[in-house]
Amino acid sequence: MAIYFNGFETIPENRQMTDITSPATGKVLAKWAKAIEGDGEQILRIARDGFKKWSSMHLHERAKCLLKYADLLVSHSDEVALTECHDMGKLLSECQGETLGSAEITKGYVERAKHLYGEVISDLQPGTDKDIIFTRREPIGVFLCIIPFNFPVELFTHKVIPALIMGNSVIVKVPSENPLPLYKMTELLVEAGVPKEAITLIYADRTFVTEEIIKSDQIDGISLTGSTATGIDVLSNSAKQLHKTFMELGGNDALIVTEGANLEYAVDELIASRLLNAGQTCCATKRVLVHENIEKEFIRLLLEKIQGYKFGNPEDPNTRMGCVVSAKAAKQIIKQVELTVQQGATCICGGKLAADAYVEPTVLVNVTRNMDVAKDMEIFGPVIPIIRYHSIEEAVEIANQSVYGLEASIISDKPYEAIALAARLQAGTIVINGAGTYRHMDMPFGGYKQSGIGREGIMVTLEEFSQVKSYVLKRALDS
Numbered sequence: 001m002a003i004y005f006n007g008f009e010t011i012p013e014n015r016q017m018t019d020i021t022s023p024a025t026g027k028v029l030a031k032w033a034k035a036i037e038g039d040g041e042q043i044l045r046i047a048r049d050g051f052k053k054w055s056s057m058h059l060h061e062r063a064k065c066l067l068k069y070a071d072l073l074v075s076h077s078d079e080v081a082l083t084e085c086h087d088m089g090k091l092l093s094e095c096q097g098e099t100l101g102s103a104e105i106t107k108g109y110v111e112r113a114k115h116l117y118g119e120v121i122s123d124l125q126p127g128t129d130k131d132i133i134f135t136r137r138e139p140i141g142v143f144l145c146i147i148p149f150n151f152p153v154e155l156f157t158h159k160v161i162p163a164l165i166m167g168n169s170v171i172v173k174v175p176s177e178n179p180l181p182l183y184k185m186t187e188l189l190v191e192a193g194v195p196k197e198a199i200t201l202i203y204a205d206r207t208f209v210t211e212e213i214i215k216s217d218q219i220d221g222i223s224l225t226g227s228t229a230t231g232i233d234v235l236s237n238s239a240k241q242l243h244k245t246f247m248e249l250g251g252n253d254a255l256i257v258t259e260g261a262n263l264e265y266a267v268d269e270l271i272a273s274r275l276l277n278a279g280q281t282c283c284a285t286k287r288v289l290v291h292e293n294i295e296k297e298f299i300r301l302l303l304e305k306i307q308g309y310k311f312g313n314p315e316d317p318n319t320r321m322g323c324v325v326s327a328k329a330a331k332q333i334i335k336q337v338e339l340t341v342q343q344g345a346t347c348i349c350g351g352k353l354a355a356d357a358y359v360e361p362t363v364l365v366n367v368t369r370n371m372d373v374a375k376d377m378e379i380f381g382p383v384i385p386i387i388r389y390h391s392i393e394e395a396v397e398i399a400n401q402s403v404y405g406l407e408a409s410i411i412s413d414k415p416y417e418a419i420a421l422a423a424r425l426q427a428g429t430i431v432i433n434g435a436g437t438y439r440h441m442d443m444p445f446g447g448y449k450q451s452g453i454g455r456e457g458i459m460v461t462l463e464e465f466s467q468v469k470s471y472v473l474k475r476a477l478d479s
Contacts, residue, residue: 018203020180023357024089024314024323030180035204040212043171043200047142048218050169050197055139062165063110065193070106072188073099080181082315084153087178089323089357090277091314095153102157105441108458113165116462121470132473137466139167140244141220144213146234147182148225149175149325150280150380156182159223160199162461164189169198171219173209177325206230210237217241223464224248225282228404228450246454246464248282248446251406252378253436254399255285256421258392259293260413266435267301269411270384273435275309275361278324279333279382283407283429283445285436287374288386289395295388299365302384303349309361311354323357324381330357333381336373340364340385343371350382359383369398376403392421400426405448407436428452 017031035043054062073080081095121133145159152175163170174182182201190196202209213219214237221244224234228250238245255273257266273285290298314322324330330353337351341364350362364385367374373385389395399408409431412418422430428447431438439445444455454464 018176020087020178022086022089023177023326024086026356027086029086032179032203035202035208035212037208037212040208040216043202043213044142044216044218046197047169047171047200050195050200051139051142051167053195054164054169054198055167057167059113059165059167062167063114065189066106066110066161066165069189069192069194070103070110072192073103073106073185076184076188077103080153080184083184084178084181085314085322087180088149088152088325089314091319091322093317094277094322098151098153101441102153105154105157105458106161108441109162109165109462112458112462113162116466130475130477132476133470135468135470137166137462138469140465140467141168142171142218143168143221143223143465144171144173144209144219146173146209146222146224146226146230147175148282149177150277150282152178153181153185155225156185158456158461159225160189163223163465164194164198166462166466168221168465169200171200171202171213173213174201174203176203176205179203206233210234214238214243215241220244221465222247223456225456231450231452244464244467246446246452246456248406248452248456249450250378250404251282251284251447251451252286252373252376252402252404253283253407253409253427254287254289254402254425255409255411255435256289256389256395256399257291257294257298258410258412258414258417259291261294261411262413263294263298263301266411267298267305269409269435270302271305271309273409273437274384275321275382276437278311278321278359280324280329280380281437283436283439285409286379286383286385287399287402288384289389289398290386291395292388292390295386299348299363299386302363302386306361306363306384307349311358311361321361321382323355324359325357327356329380330359333359333379333383336377336379336381337362337364337383339377340367340371340373344368345371345373345385369401374398375401378404396421396424400424403450406451407431407438407447409435409438411435428455 015033084095118135123129224247311321350360367385405427407429408427446455
């Protein structure tokens with residue numbers, strides 16, 4: 001199997017094949033061919049042809065195709081979910097929820113597109129009283145959609161579907177670690193009636209994507225979910241072409257637990273947030289700020305609940321956490337834990353590899369505000385650093401000292417205090433009386449500071465994937 005040009009199984013001659021392996025078992029799942037130097041011209045030509053073909057279809061025709069795709073995704077949900085489970089080691093139950101949720105997200109974007117109306121401009125300005133001015137939203141062209149490994153099915157949906165419903169074609173840069181579920185989803189899109197030229201999957205390294213796609217004037221926009229470093233690289237290389245660009249980037253999200261909070265509830269929320277997807281969630285709680293008067297009891301409850309936490313086979317319904325995406329990623333997490341301990345923190349739970357790609361749930365205490373993990377070091381794994389604070393003022397300072405601002409959360413027994421506190425936190429989403437990882441399909445999702453540019457969600461994404469054209473009928477009302 002190979003991702004190449006048009007999303008179909010094509011193995012070019014004389015290409016080196018890359019093994020796609022399961023991080024949970026080490027089993028080779030597929031072999032894929034990478035795009036190489038010189039392939040970009042053909043990829044871009046196909047995408048532009050796809051744009052012409054797909055954008056010429058009426059909205060109701062595009063909607064019919066995508067609604068059929070949503071139904072196909074439901075009927076093939078077990079297959080897609082199992083593929084994702086094998087490909088990245090995520091719990092099968094989480095993969096099932098992600099797949100079925102993506103079908104609903106697809107329907108949401110289609111319904112939103114049906115009611116994304118233009119506007120008629122008033123004749124308030126003198127001299128325009130005889131004119132009719134109205135606006136329409138039109139597609140932009142060819143979009144490069146860069147999909148991360150951690151939620152490939154959902155984030156493919158949040159990018160590819162709104163791009164398509166608005167009439168754009170897409171080039172999808174699949175995650176190198178786990179591309180397989182996106183291949184199946186592309187097959188379903190084509191089966192539903194989307195022209196194969198309108199969705200092009202590429203399996204490629206960063207150099208190829210940068211040099212042959214991002215720097216090209218044959219694409220019109222870029223949607224990215226990934227690290228802040230990747231976002232900066234994309235922006236710098238696309239700047240000369242002034243591509244429409246929006247992106248959701250890294251996060252080091254803080255949870256503030258106030259003195260009077262329900263600690264058992266707070267611990268349950270924290271564990272659910274931090275250990276979801278083995279800690280590989282951009283908006284998960286990654287820094288826990290606990291008032292000094294409740295720290296000891298909070299830690300006791302946390303250890304009570306997290307020790308003996310069952311992790312292992314992601315297909316086992318009794319397993320509560322799977323592995324991370326690769327052995328390389330697991331080693332990086334352990335290095336970050338070791339660095340934090342070297343800086344003065346104490347590891348009281350976990351901190352080791354259980355197997356090649358399995359990281360034990362880890363708790364770090366005695367973490368201070370000057371440590372890397374308390375500021376800008378995002379640990380993309382099941383690690384919980386606990387930072388003691390003395391006052392709300394100090395908690396706000398620590399929470400805001402990061403360059404990131406994706407999602408923050410507060411657990412408090414005082415609702416008015418929590419709302420006032422939320423107003424002071426620099427993040428795109430504030431969850432009150434809950435932990436991170438909160439993302440409603442409709443809400444505008446994105447971050448402050450270096451956590452991104454723009455917003456994603458059914459309420460707003462269609463605007464990102466379209467452009468406004470104003471039509472002027474001069475003297476149309478002249479009698």
